[in-house]
Amino acid sequence: MTNAASTGFQTFSSLGDTIQSWISGYNIPEWLTITIFLGLYFGLAVILAIIIVYVLAYTERCITNVFAPYNAVDEDESKKHKILMPLAHFIKLFLKEGFRPQNCQNALFFVSPIIMFSLILCAFCLIPFGSSVIFLNQNFSGLFFMVFFLMALAIRFLAAYAGGGKFSFIILMQEIQENIALSIPMLLCLLGVSIMAGSLNINDIILAQAASYGIFGWFFVTELIAAGIFFVCVLIFFDKTQLYNLNAPVDTVFGYKSEYSGVKLAIFEFCEYLMLFVISLFFVCLFFGGYLSPFGAYILPEFLIFLEQIFWLLIKTFLVFLIIIAIRIATPKLSSARLLEISYRILIPLSLINLNISILIQYFSGVR
Amino acid sequence: MREVTKDKxxxxxEPNHPITRDMIGFDVILDGEKISKINSNLGFSHKGIEKAGQDRYIGQYLPAIEKIDYFAPFFYSHAFLSALERLSEIELPLYAQYVRVLTMELNRITSHLSNLGRFxxxxxxxSAAFHFFxxxxxxxxxxxKISGGRISCNYYVFGGVKNNICREILTEILNFTSKFKEKFKILQGFTKENPVFLDRTRNKGIIDTQNALEYSITGVNLRASGLNLDFRKEKPYLLYDKLEFHAPTVFEGDCYSRFALRLDEIKISVELVKQCLDWLLSNCEEKCNLEIKLSDICPKAGAAVSFTEGPRGLIMCHVVSDGxxxxxxxxxxxxSFYSIQILEKALIGLNLADFAVIFDSLDINSSEADR
Amino acid sequence: MCRRKRLEYRAFWGEIIMELEAIQAFKMLNNLKNKGFITLLSLMAEDLSPIETDISGGENFRLTYTLYNPVLKEFKEIQTIVNAEMRSVSTLFKSAKYDEMEIYDLFGIKFKNHPKLDRIFLDKNFVGHPLRNNYKMPETQTKKGY
Incomplete structure (x- = not known):
């Protein structure tokens, strides 16, 4: 499609192709087709995001009931399923007054939640949901994904700075240190995996894990260290806030969200869940075979294969999400100094060792 | 960010801050990330309890006492009433003494559990917090079930207790003590064997014995620094000279030892409860209704002092009356009034993240400090 | 001219009580601290004047110091009767700093050589000392907000 190629994107998917050809059949100028295309994508992505976050919030509520049951309430009542609870929580936040503190930076204050949300959607569109359901298939999509994700995390700093209070300032310093210290091992793990797979394109990484013996061809077998490091980094990134905690993280009132209230706070909490979902999608694509089935072959016929691929992907991410939340509830929080020590002394050297091992394996088994 | 002076x-x-969740204000001067100076502002929950003691009749004053410290109301009731009873030279019946020891030890358990759960x-x-709660x-x-109120019960009366505890409630307490041992292992697993807990609390906020005695610190905070001072054995009141128990001491004096000591004290309180239950289950049909009108209590002229070992330290009550x-x-x-003074000294040089740890380990209650 | 009744003070659990004048009391406290009574458990103040007088002249307040020796496990009490001023013991006993601020706040007794004698519980602009016997509650009391 020359229209799309002129802007630099390469849309490779059958879904995108059909939609674009349908739109451009109406004789509209180029820029309008692109905007309609992107608008449809973002609209669909927002709806999907709302559904996903709702399901995730409900599962977190169910899991807290298992691990942290409050027996003061009547047992019959606590066993009733509170399926509308996330809705109630978000409606409550929407109805609150959007308070603007005196010392805040106006433009950043209003815009930072929206920037965070759009960056996550950009990262979301790089993940392949099936071999023919990819939205953007770029040559370096793994690296672009990490860039978008880390930028979304960096918006936390902007949000803390925009708040303008003294506690926000202290938080800012702490968070910058932690983010830098934890993102280096993640990038090194990604490099290790890409060397085993031969390219940084996520789709190629998934296809490199496809073998006839199914589950044992996935990268978590050969790159166990990298999988462990990545998982630990993800846990620590998202250890600080939970949706239904009664008492906020203590040493820094509410983190970077201290000065926000109302709709902006709702968007931040929404984005936290979405970030966790997106990074666990990435984790599954890198180490657990993405949309591949563990049996090595698909059950459904060819024209319905994309359904099965989406099914396998979502099941795996859901399991990873469950494990992360369960660990988050039951373990206490590390102090900031100890976190930095762990990352610089343990995680970075291990990830470098992993990188060396994968280079040596690839060198001795023939150059790809 | 407008008040940054050089590097500090x-x-x-402010009070009701998530760090302390209590009504105390602090002025902190930070040097980078470390605390260099700290001043405290008290008085946010000053209720004028001592003035109320002069304006109210004694029967009216008893419910007000229980609000001094909402986690240890039985101790304060006992402190006041034992001073009055000594003044009027009244001896409590044996049944009332056993019931008072039973309820006071149960109250000690709830206070320690709530402190650990909050931490x-x-x-x-x-999930750990909910196990404690x-x-x-x-x-x-x-x-x-005993008295009608969960936290402030108004159960002690001048000369005894209000009504007796029936057999079903005693069997419930017995069930609680028999299931306690397995649950205690879970609680220990969350605290003593948890590496993150150890990492957050070891070697922080060390208080040595000499300093603690000069700042007049008693109770768990002092026993964690090495000196075995328990006012239940120094000045035995009620039945503590007849019951068998032994409060342990630890020698390090850091936050971890204080928390670990509170856990161990829960075990000892459970044993005391069992000893009281043995006697009470065989004599639970005694009557102890005292028919004194609340507004007619009239102690003799003079003054008296009572010493009580509360969950946070020593509680003294001076009473002066003219008949x-x-x-x-x-x-x-x-x-708690004295723990705040040593908090100001122990915090210099630490991060804000350690502030909450040390505050919770010293077991400070602002409502008790302000009276 | 009203007569003041001296209340009988009973020894409770065998403590030794000494009643001294202000200057002697300070010296005695110093001595006891050097002998090992390092803990000041509590500092209590009482108003001895009768309830309905307007003039506060003569001796009015009784202070009670309770000391403890952790080695010998002994208690001692020292009482003094002061007018409106007393020498501060915060150099001897560190825990006395807040005690004396509280007594100044509620009774109005001033302590010399105290590092920072300020109101601690009540508002800084409060007028009057509530626990005195001749304190009358005003009908309205204004308080400055933050």
Whole structure:
């Protein structure tokens, strides 16, 4: 499609192709087709995001009931399923007054939640949901994904700075240190995996894990260290806030969200869940075979294969999400100094060792 | 951010802050990330209890006492009443003494559990916090069956207790003590064997014995620094000279030893409860209704002092009366008032993240400090 | 001219009580601290004047110091009667700093050589000392907000 190629994107998917050809059949100028295309994508992505976050919030509520049951309430009542609870929580936040503190930076204050949300959607569109359901298939999509994700995390700093209070300032310093210290091992793990797979394109990484013996061809077998490091980094990134905690993280009132209230706070909490979902999608694509089935072959016929691929992907991410939340509830929080020590002394050297091992394996088994 | 002077930031921790969740204000001067100076502002929950003691009749004053410290109401009631009973030279019946020891030890358990549960919440470990709170909740249900109130019960009367405890409630307490051992292993697993807990609390906020004695610190905080001082054995009141128990001491004096000592004290309180239950189950049909009208209590002229070992330290109550229906002067010595002074000294050089840890380990209650 | 009744003070659990004048009391406290009574458990103040007088002249307040020796495990009490001023013991006993601020706040007794004698519980602009016997509650009391 020359229209799309002129802007630099390469849309490779059958879904995108059909939609674009349908739109451009109406004789509209180029820029309008692109905007309609992107608008449809973002609209669909927002709806999907709302559904996903709702399901995730409900599962977190169910899991807290298992691990942290409050027996003061009547047992019959606590066993009733509170399926509308996330809705109630978000409606409550929407109805609150959007308070603007005196010392805040106006433009950043209003815009930072929206920037965070759009960056996550950009990262979301790089993940392949099936071999023919990819939205953007770029040559370096793994690296672009990490860039978008880390930028979304960096918006936390902007949000803390925009708040303008003294506690926000202290938080800012702490968070910058932690983010830098934890993102280096993640990038090194990604490099290790890409060397085993031969390219940084996520789709190629998934296809490199496809073998006839199914589950044992996935990268978590050969790159166990990298999988462990990545998982630990993800846990620590998202250890600080939970949706239904009664008492906020203590040493820094509410983190970077201290000065926000109302709709902006709702968007931040929404984005936290979405970030966790997106990074666990990435984790599954890198180490657990993405949309591949563990049996090595698909059950459904060819024209319905994309359904099965989406099914396998979502099941795996859901399991990873469950494990992360369960660990988050039951373990206490590390102090900031100890976190930095762990990352610089343990995680970075291990990830470098992993990188060396994968280079040596690839060198001795023939150059790809 | 407008008050940064050179490298130091002045931060105010206002009352009802998530760090302390208590009504104390602090003025903190931070040097980078470390605290260099700290001043405290008290008085946000000053209720004028000592003035109320002069304006109210004694029967009216008893419910007000229980609000001094809402986690240890039985101790304060006992402190006041034992001073009055000594003044009027009244001896309590044996049944009332056993019941008072039973309820006071149960109250000590709830206070320690709530302190530990709050600390696990500070560490953001919710399932641990709920284990502690659920256990506390069982005991609060027992209090409700005894007296009608969960937290402030108004159960002690001048000369004894209000009504007796029937056999079903005693069997419930017995069930609680028999299931306690397995649950205690879970609680220990969350605290003593948890590496993150150890990492957050070891070698922080060390208080040595000499300093503690000069700042007049008593109770768990002093026993964790190495000196074995327990006012239940120094000045035995009620039945503590007949019951068998032994409060342990630890020698390090850091935050971890204080928390670990509170856990061990829960075990000892359970043993004391079992000893009281043995006697009470065989003599539970005694009557102890005293028919004194609340407004007619009239102690003799004079003055007296009572010593009580509360969960946070030593509680002293001075009572001065001139023979009338209202007291002339009531003075309370509360332990949290003195813990705040040593907090200001122990925090210099540490991060804000350690502030919450040390605050919770010293077991400070602002309502008790302000009276 | 009203007569003041001296209340009988009973020894409770065998403590030794000494009643001294202000200057002697300070010296005695110093001595006891050097002998090992390092803990000041509590500091209590009482108003001895009768309830309905307007003039506060003569001796009015009684202070009670309770000391403890952790090695010998002994208690001692020292009482003094002061007018409106007393020498501060915060150099000897560190825990006395807040005690004396509280007594100044509620009774109005001033302590010399105290590092920072300020109101601690009540508002900084409060007028009057509530626990005195001749304190009358005003009908309205204004308080400055933050």
């Amino acid at each position: 930031i002045a931060v105010k921790i 696990m919440d500070v560490l953001n470990c919710r 659920n256990m506390q909740n069982e005991i609060l249900n027992i209090f409700e 009338g229906k209202k007291l002339k002067r009531v003075k309370w010595r509360t332990p």
